Amino acid sequence: MRLGLEGGAAKRHSRVSIATGLLRAFVFFAAIAATYTIGTTQAQAQSYRFDSVVIEGNARIGQSAILSQAGIGRGQTLTAGQLNDAYQRLLSSGLFESVEINPQGSTLRITVVELPTINRISFEGNRRIKDDALTALVSSSERRVFNPSLAEKDAAAIAEAYSNDGRLAARVTPRVIKRRDNRVDLVFEIFEGDVVEIERLSFVGNRVFSDRRLRRVLGTKQAGIFRSLIKADTFVADRIEFDKQMLRDFYLSRGYVDFRINSVNAELTRERDGYFLVFNVQEGQQFKFGQITTVSEMPGVDADAYQAVTKIRPGVVYSPALVEQEISRMEALAIRNTVDFMRVEPRITRNDRDLTLDVEFVISRGPRVFVERIDIEGNTTTLDRVLRRQFPVAEGDPFNPREIRESAERIRALDFFESAEVNAREGSSPEQVIVDVDVVEKPTGSLSFGGTFSSANGFGLAVSFVERNFVGRGQSLSLEFSTAEEAEAYGLTFREPALLGRDLAFGLKLQYGSTNSSFTSYDTEQYIIEPSLGFPVSENGRLQVRYTAESIEMEERTPPENGAIITNEIAAGAQMRSSVGYTYTYDTRLSGLDPTAGVLLQFGQDFAGLGGDSEFIRTTAKIVGQKRILNDEVTLTATLEGGALSWLGGTNRAVDRFILGPSILRGFEPGGIGPRDQSGGFDNALGGNLYLAARFEAEFPLGLPEEYGIRGAVFYDVGNLWDLSDVDLSGGNVVGEDGSFRHVIGVSILWDTPVGPLRFNFTDAIKKESFDREQSFDLTLSTTF
Structure with missing residues (x-):
């Protein structure tokens, strides 16, 4: 029994020993883990306090600026994480090539290597784009700190400019040439490549x-x-x-x-x-307008009144632009009727069976939103009022999104800006809108040197200065002079498009000219002063009124080349004209219902006699119709024009009467048709008091590659010049006074060259008079460069 008890005690003692060993092992490992955790926590919470900061390596940048950039102050307690943040701030400042921060006891040592400054920026290998244009593309600048990242961006911008010119293979490499005093030359090496x-x-x-x-x-x-x-x-x-x-x-x-x-x-x-x-x-199918109706969901607004102003009729080829025009007409009528916040929405029903689109204009009340203000930015030269007058609304007026869009288009049409953005945003309340106008200006002045040639006036030099936005007021000013072998002209033209802030254009023309043409038997010298006002009178109509003061003198040549009639007119000397006049113009070529057709109508009269030496009424009229057919491949043009001079007093001279040139009737020299004086063995063109001409032309492709820019045309002209009433014919031998219609057929080659439009006319006068002077070939070229 004792032995058995002893064996059980041994077993219990063995189990106690094992438990004690496990406990000791657990305590040992727990102690190790606790020691590691405490050490890590202490490392994370480690802080530094510096009594002094030593900065090394800086030459241009002061110590205070470096400490400010790093965000470190003397005596400040910092963690390791804050020191790392200071390091990152210094490195990202773009001022240093490298940065080191080393804590040394109570001293913080900051060692920097400053980036060099740019001494000079140059370009090598560029021929197609000049240095001035490339300089405008780069952001790096001389006497600034060199930034490698910025230099790479500049190289990419230059390469993009070449890519926009079609040189996709262009490569740009920025190179740095070290100079003394930590300065560098930045050189962009350019390989332009070929045009793609x-x-x-x-x-x-x-x-x-x-x-x-x-x-x-x-x-x-x-x-x-x-x-x-x-x-x-x-x-x-x-x-x-x-x-x-x-x-x-x-x-x-x-x-x-x-x-x-x-x-x-x-x-x-x-x-x-x-x-x-x-x-x-x-492409799909072509649709036309079907039924055009107007309904009103706005109390007190009669839909019939707004339906009456619509111009679209069923059968007209559908165009979104025409729908916009109808909406604009209705909203304009609402403004005239003092109906605010009216909106017109087109609801379109598609009829695939007959390929029509029914348009229902729905009149409804829009939200009550007002224009709080119009903010304009980016206009360094152009005055604010030039932009503001493009808006039909002002601060406090009801807001109409369509009017804002149309105003944006008018601003872009000024062609004063590289870009123009017009956006609306909520103002100080949901009922208020602020209109933001952001523009980027571009040059609006030009100095042009050009050449002219025509068979009438020969070769000449043309020089012009044009400023389309004179002193930022939206005015245009041009100074021009041209000198051909047989004609000289010098002139100044000024135009204010919005006199008194209204759609009232004021113009002033000052001009001097002299001629020594082989197509006349005398020389002329002329001075003109002409102020004018122009304003709209309808959607497509405009009226110009003017006053003209003009002095013109006919001069004899040596030896004389004139018969009795022209000699008498030369003897009258310089004659002064003082007249008032007007010209009405109606033009649907850009705004008509049919984008392939248009009509231009001009009618004008001048009434002379407000002082001066001459009294007369001069009337001119012209109508031009144009239509593109055969899927826009062929352009048909018909022109009818005429003029009448009613002489009331003074000397009626050739320079006062109408003299037709190739621009009115092709196939003849300037002054080649009409009454002539054949006295004294001479043959002088006298001009006429009445003329009438019609021109019919068809322009078409010749089948040549389109990129050549060559097209053909056939034409038929008919015209007449006659009547010498109130002309002193004493001593003369006049033929052709009663006039007769001349008929001309011809073909033309039209060549759109980079140096200007070139036109060759080959003509044949199938009906003429024996004394007419034909011109079977005519060439005209004009350009500026």
Whole structure:
């Protein structure tokens, strides 16, 4: 029994020993863990206190500036994390190449290596873009700290400028040349590369309009003989989006409401020196307007009154622009009727069976929102009032989103700005709106040197200075002079488009001219002063009134080349005219219901006799109709014009009467038709008091590649010049006084060259008089460069 008890005690003693060992091991490991945790906590909570800060390596930047940038003060207690934040702030300041922060007891040592300053910025390898233009692109500047990251961004900006010029292979590398005193020269090494042209611009899916017609819509052009001079054939990716919008607008304005662009593919040629650009389009069907109705959901507003101002009729080709015009007319009527907050919403019903779109204009009351103010920014030269007068609304007026959009378009149409953004945002309350206008100005002045040539006046030099935004007032000022072999002209023209802040254009013309033409038998010298006022009288009509003071003298040549009639008129000397007049112009070529057709009507009269040596009434009229047919490939133009001079007093001279030139009747020299004086063995053109002319022309493609810019035309002109009433014919031998209609047919070659429009006219007068002077070939070219 005792032995058994002893064995049980041994077992119990063994179990106690094991438990004691486990307890001791647990205590040991717990102690180690606690020691580690306490050490880590102490490391994380470790703090520094510096009695002094030592800064080394700084030459340009003061110690106080470095401490301020780091956010460290003497005697301040800092953690390790705060020291790291100070390090990051110093490094990201863009002032130092490297930074070290070392705590040494109670002293903090900051060692910096300053970035160098830029001594000079230069460009190497650039020929296509000048240094001045490249300097405007870079943000790095001389006498500033050199920043490697900024230099890389500048290199990318220069490369993008070359890419926009079609030089996609351009490479720009910034190089640094070290100078003394920690200065460097920054050099941008440029490899320009070759221009990547658009070798072929084509379309897929177009059935109505040919590739040639659609190419004329786009700003991007296919490579051609002269395209490289105007850089229109270079591939610019950003231009493609603009081209896509232009293409959409073209189709939508012609009723193709389902038109869409499926894709635009730009593929490099095998030689990587050109692009094949393909627009994949889907035209859809052409829709026309169906029923046009107006309903009113606004109490007190009669829909019939607003329906009466609509001009769209069923059968007209659908265009979103025409719908916008109708809404503008209705809202303008609401303003005249003092109806505020009226909104017009077009509801369109599609009729696929007959391909029409019914438009219901719904008049409703819009939200009561007012314009709190108009804020204008970015105009450093242009005065605020030039921009404000583009808005029909002012502070406190009811807010109309459509008027704001139209005002934005008017601001862009001024062509004073690189960009113009107009946005509306909520003002001081939900019922108030602030209109923000942000513009970026661009140069508006130009100095042009050019050349002119015409078969009438020969070669000449033309110089002009034009400022379209004179002293930021929106006024235009031009100084011009041109000297051809047989004609000289010098002039100043000034125009104020908004006199007294209204749509009232004031103009002033001062001009001097002299002629020594081989088509006349005398020389002339002329001075003109002409102030004028112009203002709208209807949606498409405008009226100009003017006063003209003019002195003109006919001068004899040596030896004399004149018969008795012209000699008598020369003897009258310089004659002074003082007249008032007006011209009414009606033009629907840009704003009519049909985008492929338009009409221009002009009618004017001048009444002389307010002083001066002459008394007369001069009347002129012209009407021009234009229509594009065969899917816009052929342009038909018909022009009818005429004039009548009723002489009331003074000497009626050749320079007062009408003398027709090729611009009115082709196929003849200036003064080549009409009454003539053949006395004394001479043959002098006398002009006439009455003229009438009609011109009919068809312009069409010749089948040549569109990029050549060459088109053809055929024309038929008919005209007559007659009547010498109130003319002193004593001693003369006059033929052609009664007049007769001349008939001319001809063909033209029209060449749109980079140096200007060139036109060759080949004519044949199929009906004429024996004393007429024909001109079977005429060439006209004018340009500025």
